[in-house]
Amino acid sequence: MVLEVYGNTGSPHCRIVFAVLKHLKIPYEQKTLDMRNKEHLQADYLKLNPFHTIPTINDDGFAVFESRAIAVYLIEKYSPDNQLYPNDAKKRAAINRWLYWDVASFLKSLQSYNGPFLFGNVDKPDEKAANEILDKVKTLDGLLSQSKYINGDNLTLADIGLAITFASINATNLDTKPFENVNKWFNRLENDLPEVWSEIIVKPNEMLKKRWTDKLSASK
Structure with a gap:
């Protein structure tokens, strides 16, 4: 299952996540939520993020929310001991x-x-x-x-x-x-x-x- 990323570059909180994804060339599928129509309040999304914010990722059933937590997770999983976040x-x-x-x-x-x-x-x-x-x-x-x-x-x-x-x-x-x-x-x-x-x-x-x-x- 490809990594799903809920968010958009209009949000400064999302940008650090997309920056890591692109810099490390991690494959992903971007999911854009229509917040005006309250897609972020739908039950399926609340299961991933009970605070209904962006960014959020779904990595084969494992959900992470909060931008810095996501960025760190991506490095640790997909590029461990990278100088961006070294294992020290x-x-x-x-x-x-x-x-x-x-x-x-x-x-x-x-x-x-x-x-x-x-x-x-x-x-x-x-x-x-x-x-x-x-x-x-x-x-x-x-x-x-x-x-x-x-x-x-x-x-x-x-x-x-x-x-x-x-x-x-x-x-x-x-x-x-x-x-x-x-x-x-x-x-x-x-x-x-x-x-x-x-x-x-x-x-x-x-x-x-x-x-x-x-x-x-x-x-x-």
Whole structure:
């Protein structure tokens, strides 16, 4: 039975899963749920994921939900001891801290910045939320002045997750050009992940960038 993946690249949480699938060339069948028609609330899907969220995978009857758990599972099963997530407790802990920080802090800050302005009734972006994101990028910039990747000299799953969030930050009105080390790292990843970059990193943010452009124009 081919691996089934429920999700789409419009969701930043799904992108890390699709990035791993494509980078490791794991065969899969994408399943897209029509959430407007509540397909994610149907009984068959709730058996796979009682929280009815995406992404979720069904690997021959074994279901996994939560993006970072899925990404780790895929590497451990289909490419064990890959440098993306090496079989070493300390190296994995170093990767995990960034995976969890990304989803719980970095991406969350971005969503808190995007949501009220793009989908709420506020007329301008929140300056405090903007500064919070830029402070986090500044911290990353300092760390990346010391190494090629976030955990040293090798590309890991942590880099992929952080890059997906950073790409979405670049789709907003925030200026990240002053952070030279982050941008060098980001450009390096483009060369490292050619099978992933356009479809998973760049194209999904085109809609976000358009929303920001349109809302900023309407707010003038």
